[in-house]
Amino acid sequence: MTLSAKDKAAVKGFMAKMKSRSEEIGTETLSRMLVVYPQTKSYFAHWKDLSPGSGPVKEHGIIFINGVYEAAEKIDDLKNGLLTLSELHAFMLRVDPVNFKIFIHCMLVVLSMLFPEDFTPQVHLAVDKFLAQVALALSEKYR
């Protein structure tokens, strides 16, 4: 399921639109994931406040979304481009890769909510493919 030139263009085009609401997207995605999939809270037990829109959630939401933008810049070689991030997730954070899919689903829901007109089926397809490739690249160093 490699990204075609059309997919890459669709992703880059949509990311440009996302930039105007980055903080909202990041916060909402993370908040939502913690509520809808409570098992994901296990990775953030050290935070003071896990409630939607709290300080740590907002801060971290931005970190997540910036990671997605960084991946988009390296869309032509995600495996090598995300090696450091993969090492982080594999050796330090040790996030079970099943959670990447959960995070992606929450992100797609938020994008659909915030951009009902722009998040067309074709854009949805391209972004889903892209995020799946990002998840794969992040899993690279796991074993």
Next chain:
Amino acid sequence: MVEWTDFERSTIESIFSKMDYEDVGPAALCRCLVVYPWTQRYFGNFGNLYNAAAIMSNKMVAQHGITVLHGMDRAVKNMDNIKATYAELSVLHSEKLHVDPDNFKLLGDILTIVVAARMGTDFTAEVQAAFQKFLAIVISSLGRQYH
């Protein structure tokens, strides 16, 4: 036995009573066929599905989307016994339609995304959790009679 909170019950009833089936049904099925093209295998006799534009203007797909969505009405009306309510539909999907049950989850995810687009910020995390719980039970019940 599934336990529903008052919030979950009223949320599900509210979502479906406010839903425009003629809009959401076609949108969900079309999006599923575009985003997960392998699901097209079940619609061999639906005519032209060659590209996104063809899928989105295909009248048979639109009509079937409405049918599928109305199929969920039974679950909404029988939230305390979805498993029994869907026994017959489960046999249909297994014995006659031969649908891989993994596809139910795909359509469920797409439906969540379409409903989110229609509801905007009203589709809060709590509403999403309730909706996904409902869909998970529908999906499990539909897969029950497979063997």
